Amino acid sequence: MNSVSIPNKLIDLLKGNNIQIQLSVPQLVEKVLNRNEGSLTSTGAVAATTGKYTGRSPKDKYIVKEASTLDTVDWGSVNQPISEEVFSNLYNKVLSYLQEKDEVFVFKGFAGADKKHRLPIQVINEYAWHNLFAHQLFIRPTDEELLDHQAEFTVISAPNFKADPAVDGTASETFIIVSFEKRTVLIGGTEYAGEIKKSIFSIMNYLLPENGILPMHCSANVGLEGDVALFFGLSGTGKTTLSADPNRRLIGDDEHGWSPNGVFNIEGGCYAKCINLTREKEPQIFDAIRFGAVLENVVINSESRVADYDDNTLTENTRAAYPIQAIDNIVDPSIAGHPNTIIFLTADAFGVLPPISKLTKEQAMYHFLSGYTSKLAGTERGVTSPEATFSTCFGSPFLPRAATEYAEMLGKKIDEHNAKVYLVNTGWTGGEYGVGNRMKLPYTRAMVQSALEGELNNVETIKDEIFGLEIPLHVPGVPDEVLQPNKTWDNQAAYEVKAKELAAKFRENFKKFSNVPSEIEEKGGPTA
Template structure:
């Protein structure tokens, strides 16, 4: 039987290497030829055919602990206890037969009041370096007293048999909340380690009245906190890396009655087309100790070629948050003043920026609309319209209504301004005349929103989506603010916008528990159809 917390006596393994320093891990990585040392000092690993998450291969063990809490369905697929027990034994037997294993002991959660002690045991040294950079590393005293409350076992070389192991493929990511164990096998993509722990925090924190959020966060000179919600590729990491504001974190946070805290100790940035000119903070953060995932290298200089998509568009860089120039240490701050929902709209019809009422904020939080970008998940080769509740449905074990109700309560309690910003296309749809909105324009919109410059400006009503569009934003061409004005053919715009509006309505039908005022806060077009 599986012991709770995965407390198999790993110490009996003759070569269990624990909390190795970054240089020692890099020595191991290079000696075992797991990855390449680049000219920047970062190591570069490739992950084979799995260059993104495998959501269809993710399961939660259905038992007495999870039965009545987990929102079971296509996202939270169930697997029975007996099947988990068998797969756990196979995975541990496989790991015990490896010459060396690597263990990282650390934490998730920068606020000591809510942090989760965890351990990550990996087959690959570079996966352990990844965990060290993404989670919070303990000091000597914390390490001496560390008692892991959750264990991740990463065995990419162990291949499941779908018939005998009852998985969907050779790959599996399985969470047992009862045993407090995560099994990962059949995939080398390191992002599964990070996101599985985020799923755990999304399960545990609400039980302590803390809202877990898939968002980045930063803070201004006067202590004003901003949250940036959005799915992968919408700009959370880029927009929160602001030279004029200090970074709290780039992807995962908790919001308690004490304020906001980073769940992680590092950043996991998409680096497709990364350049020093456009994103200097992220570019300069990728140095010795950083992990590059599936980034192509110049064959002569060994410099990263961030424009090369030969391996995948989902190229990634993992680095400690301290590599950024302007960060909050420790990664905790006060109550938020502003929330920005980010969406990368491939239809090119959503306004670049709009201010939301409290009802619209709840509507768009539950909707979580974006266009899923190429490479983020296996099989996605071009943007696809998708709705991901709370901008993070793949990582939410509980019902979306749990998180939405918590957010709505906090928005009202702290009088938070909420904006919807489209970082996607304008002037046409993706591949049909549209262009990606310039980052400089998006930054100008963010600055104006956070500075309060849009609180009292005149607005224009978007007659299809029912959103209030600022008449002007400093630094942004006026014709871009109203999407219809940027299209060459108004009929094409109307058609695409109406189609997207109906997708919103069709998606929201499942949120029957939402109040009438929230249900009526969606697009105007199609509301009574």
């Protein structure tokens, strides 16, 4: 990464008397409490709420249309363009706004655990609790690294600065604007801390491919013999549960890069969902929520200060942020070798995808581009039956470049390192949602374990007639009849109708990829 000078006004801001740079966790906790930004819970974590916005604001996210981004960004509804003039005007307004504050908080750190490919960053916050969040989510520098730390990208977050759309050229009071030439992210009008985390991920998704590194929205772990596994999957597919294996060490739970040297975590912490969290279900996450952790929109008992993880009064999207070192059994630093096994997770509510299938390179690229899972009836207003959901590369909101760039990189790396790729369905079997049953977790664990240990490399398979997937006929610990979805349905005609319905949805979704080599669709997609 090339060093980039900080704009003069930002230098002036950083020299101001109101700047609090690189405060420790205890200092930040004290600031949060003294400024009434949050409260202390019974475990010592800080609890804060985000008001109106309890999730990301994708319609308010922009990339500045500059000379360098004109032909490199995949412009559209995800990557909305905004002018340099709009950015410059808002930039000056936000800095003037922060200069008037009694205190502004600065965190200096890194994105990327591999020192050869890390990005020095700084995060400037109006709120102390947001700065604590950044401190826990990104990679913290040593005292020695801090001495000569030169930020190459800056996030400026001013939640209480609200844009005037009529004057400022935004769609609403909220804005998340990335300027790759100014190496700056401006965030305003939202208190949701996840915008800080995901803006850095989006930046890395743009910058890393320039150096031959594939950025990935996945979890990763490593076995006792150094074998590395990646787990891709959208919400509800079991990514966190299946990657948390007592016999394997966690590399990271959400964002990674795959370089010529291997896999590295982009972050230094975890941002875990904690709705309905219990120690029994997720002991590592539960026990990580201690002093220094940040709870976001979790309801806290006013007297006991005990967190009620079952209370969704504020949002279903309750979160906990903590450093990865709060988890036992991790790789530290968060780097490892090249992946041996790649798992794509889907929760198919149609009940027609195999519980596990082996993918060719073309099928891997097809399903990577598709990023399929299901929304279930009742999970959102208006959803009365299962709906197919497709999120390109399992992370479409964070991909500034064309999806095919990432897919092509994945295909090359699969070839180079002979990685085995599997599609694992953690959804329904024996019928669609409401008729069949959710795949038993012990079966899924057994299938994943067999894949990781190489037991499925040479196993006998049968080809699914509709999706073209190679289904293992035998998996240790799993009844043979469970492996072929058509055999689990009582009504074969109903199975075929549902399977062809989902296959049609895959094909319809894939039409948006106009520049994908035809062989990817021909060899990778449904065959019927």
